[in-house]
Amino acid sequence: MLFDPKKIRNIAIIAHVDHGKTTLVDHMLKQAGTFRDNEHVDERLMDSMDLEKERGITIAAKNASFMYKDHKINIVDTPGHSDFGGEVERILNMVDGAMLLVDASEGPLPQTRFVLKKALEQNIKVIVCINKIDRPDARIQEVLNEIFDLMIDLDATEEQTDFKPVFAIAREGMATADPAVKTSGLEILYERIINEFPSPKIVEGQPLQLMVSNISYNSFVGRLAIGRVVSGQVKVGDEILCMQDKGVNKKVKVSALFQYRVNQQVPVQEIGAGDIAIIAGLEDFNIGDTITSAADPRPLPRIRVEEPTVGMIFSVNDGPFGGKDGKNVTSRKILERLERELLHNVAIRVEKTATNESFKVVGRGELQLAVLIEQMRREGYELCVSKPQVIFKEIDGKRKEPFELATVDIEDAYTGVVTEKMGLRKGVMTNMNNKGSGRTRLEFRIPSRGLIGYRSEFLTDTRGTGLLNTQFDGWDDYRGEISARNTGAMISDRQGLATAYAIWNLQERGKMFVHHGQDVYNGMIVGEHAKENDLEVNITREKKLTNVRASGSDEAIRLVPVKPLTLEQAMEWIKDTELIEVTPAHIRLRCRGLDPHERNRNNKMRDDE
Ligand SMILES: Nc1nc2c(ncn2[C@@H]2O[C@H](COP(=O)(O)OP(=O)(O)OP(=O)(O)O)[C@@H](O)[C@H]2O)c(=O)[nH]1
Numbered sequence: 001m002l003f004d005p006k007k008i009r010n011i012a013i014i015a016h017v018d019h020g021k022t023t024l025v026d027h028m029l030k031q032a033g034t035f036r037d038n039e040h041v042d043e044r045l046m047d048s049m050d051l052e053k054e055r056g057i058t059i060a061a062k063n064a065s066f067m068y069k070d071h072k073i074n075i076v077d078t079p080g081h082s083d084f085g086g087e088v089e090r091i092l093n094m095v096d097g098a099m100l101l102v103d104a105s106e107g108p109l110p111q112t113r114f115v116l117k118k119a120l121e122q123n124i125k126v127i128v129c130i131n132k133i134d135r136p137d138a139r140i141q142e143v144l145n146e147i148f149d150l151m152i153d154l155d156a157t158e159e160q161t162d163f164k165p166v167f168a169i170a171r172e173g174m175a176t177a178d179p180a181v182k183t184s185g186l187e188i189l190y191e192r193i194i195n196e197f198p199s200p201k202i203v204e205g206q207p208l209q210l211m212v213s214n215i216s217y218n219s220f221v222g223r224l225a226i227g228r229v230v231s232g233q234v235k236v237g238d239e240i241l242c243m244q245d246k247g248v249n250k251k252v253k254v255s256a257l258f259q260y261r262v263n264q265q266v267p268v269q270e271i272g273a274g275d276i277a278i279i280a281g282l283e284d285f286n287i288g289d290t291i292t293s294a295a296d297p298r299p300l301p302r303i304r305v306e307e308p309t310v311g312m313i314f315s316v317n318d319g320p321f322g323g324k325d326g327k328n329v330t331s332r333k334i335l336e337r338l339e340r341e342l343l344h345n346v347a348i349r350v351e352k353t354a355t356n357e358s359f360k361v362v363g364r365g366e367l368q369l370a371v372l373i374e375q376m377r378r379e380g381y382e383l384c385v386s387k388p389q390v391i392f393k394e395i396d397g398k399r400k401e402p403f404e405l406a407t408v409d410i411e412d413a414y415t416g417v418v419t420e421k422m423g424l425r426k427g428v429m430t431n432m433n434n435k436g437s438g439r440t441r442l443e444f445r446i447p448s449r450g451l452i453g454y455r456s457e458f459l460t461d462t463r464g465t466g467l468l469n470t471q472f473d474g475w476d477d478y479r480g481e482i483s484a485r486n487t488g489a490m491i492s493d494r495q496g497l498a499t500a501y502a503i504w505n506l507q508e509r510g511k512m513f514v515h516h517g518q519d520v521y522n523g524m525i526v527g528e529h530a531k532e533n534d535l536e537v538n539i540t541r542e543k544k545l546t547n548v549r550a551s552g553s554d555e556a557i558r559l560v561p562v563k564p565l566t567l568e569q570a571m572e573w574i575k576d577t578e579l580i581e582v583t584p585a586h587i588r589l590r591c592r593g594l595d596p597h598e599r600n601r602n603n604k605m606r607d608d609e
């Protein structure tokens with residue numbers, strides 16, 4: 001359907017992680033009367049992927065659309081976690097306005113800075129919304145000042161810094177111009193969206209141009225390209241040209257068209273300039289491609305996103321249990337899956353390695369890679385992955401490494417220990433702000449390398465009360481060695497079943513990873529040795545039976561309960577010489593080389609050092 005572009009608003013919701021974007025979008029859709037009164041609507045409707053529901057975070061940007069009065073509002077919910085920053089960067093291409101949400105207590109955090117910077121760079125109109133004003137620790141005026149300072153810091157124009165904030169309690173679906181006055185809905189937010197965000201800019205009299213900014217899939221028609229129609233219009237049956245990277249052009253016919261109604265894709269016959277189109281018919285395309293008229297093709301400039309900073313080696317599971325519970329286990333299957341990921345994940349790259357059995361996957365952060373591995377696991381893949389490694393660069397003959405801006409928010413009592421640990425990891429404090437409420441905010445600039453494996457230690461050090469946020473902050477001189485884990489591994493020296501008796505004997509020497517009755521193999525890591533060196537152990541040992549009963553009662557076997565390691569815990573724990581074996585049913589740790597002779601050689605080398 002052709003819609004008057006003046007009545008269209010294309011907007012994105014951007015913020016730091018957990019500041020309430022998805023919750024706000026929920027209420028915006030509901031209050032716009034998009035559901036029947038008795039219709040069941042899931043909470044955080046837009047977080048539709050399984051992993052999003054489980055983790056309570058948004059991973060992929062998603063479109064929706066609703067009507068407010070006679071206006072059509074196309075809205076994109078974006079992820080706030082910095083590892084998924086690439087999603088935000090490409091989405092800003094599709095919109096003319098961005099609603100910046102800021103938590104009334106936490107204030108602007110690293111990802112707030114990142115998304116605001118990207119929006120300002122693209123000259124997108126920003127409306128500031130202070131959310132969660134119901135929090136007992138809300139500090140609205142201070143947060144407003146902090147946002148102002150951030151804008152100045154990012155070289156915002158006078159017009160941009162002269163913002164008029166909205167205040168909200170997204171969870172209650174309420175927005176207000178005055179935090180002291182409660183309202184009963186989001187009226188003011190809708191009004192500001194249609195009055196302050198511009199209608200889409202349209203180049204008149206030009207043929208069809210659309211940049212693919214998002215990708216979706218429909219089991220009837222296949223892969224779908226999503227983007228804003230910059231000029232012209234598109235109809236079912238049209239001949240279009242998909243202009244790809246490196247000058248590759250493909251001519252195809254539009255087989256179907258869809259538009260969003262709330263979060264559903266509904267078929268339409270034609271879509272005009274300014275609106276968001278979902279196009280079927282092209283199988284092979286990528287984010288950043290231009291879809292344009294076949295008769296008069298005109299490419300749009302490609303989007304560039306920030307470079308990846310962390311990589312992991314993904315390889316075939318060549319352990320003795322390989323193929324036991326996965327259905328996709330060959331290197332060919334793994335490569336196919338990774339190539340499929342590249343089609344919609346702009347922030348990930350796959351590089352070949354010296355062998356055909358492994359690939360280097362690079363991305364924005366450990367969480368992004370962990371999510372990919374977790375998805376593959378659920379799809380029946382088996383693989384081994386290495387410890388995450390940062391990517392080094394050579395600039396003017398000097399070795400450079402990625403840095404992060406780490407913001408920690410902790411109880412005053414923990415500033416000592418956190419500062420010390422950050423220092424060991426080559427972090428330099430750049431800011432300290434005692435909020436006077438018993439909590440302190442510290443900022444560090446630290447090599448990304450130093451942060452790998454630090455999160456769980458940070459949580460332990462702050463008794464689970466600390467908040468740690470990081471944001472990529474450019475490349476800088478290599479800062480030298482950073483010491484790794486200072487404990488060894490307990491390595492099973494044979495295949496068999498772990499016994500309670502053996503675990504009971506070993507558990508005082510460290511932390512166990514396996515439980516009684518679990519299958520183990522030669523070279524599998526069954527526990528953490530509290531000392532620095534690795535320890536070869538027989539975890540299958542049975543208690544010797546004797547004819548003579550001991551005079552007293554046998555010592556009771558009390559086992560410390562073992563929680564299976566999660567993928568992320570495993571990623572934090574392992575060293576370069578170790579691997580994580582990932583299968584649909586198990587996360588195991590193992591030595592890189594399973595040959596015991598080789599292992600002994602390596603151990604000797606370590607002892608000599
Ligand atoms: N107190 C309070 N909590 C809120 C409010 N809005 C959202 N929350 C809570 O904040 C948490 C995060 O909300 P989400 O909507 O998932 O946040 P998000 O910004 O979409 O998070 P990501 O997509 O992962 O970046 C949830 O537990 C919400 O219930 C609010 O106005 N007040």
Ligand SMILES: [Mg+2]
Nearest residue numbers: 021022057058
């Ligand atoms: Mg969300």
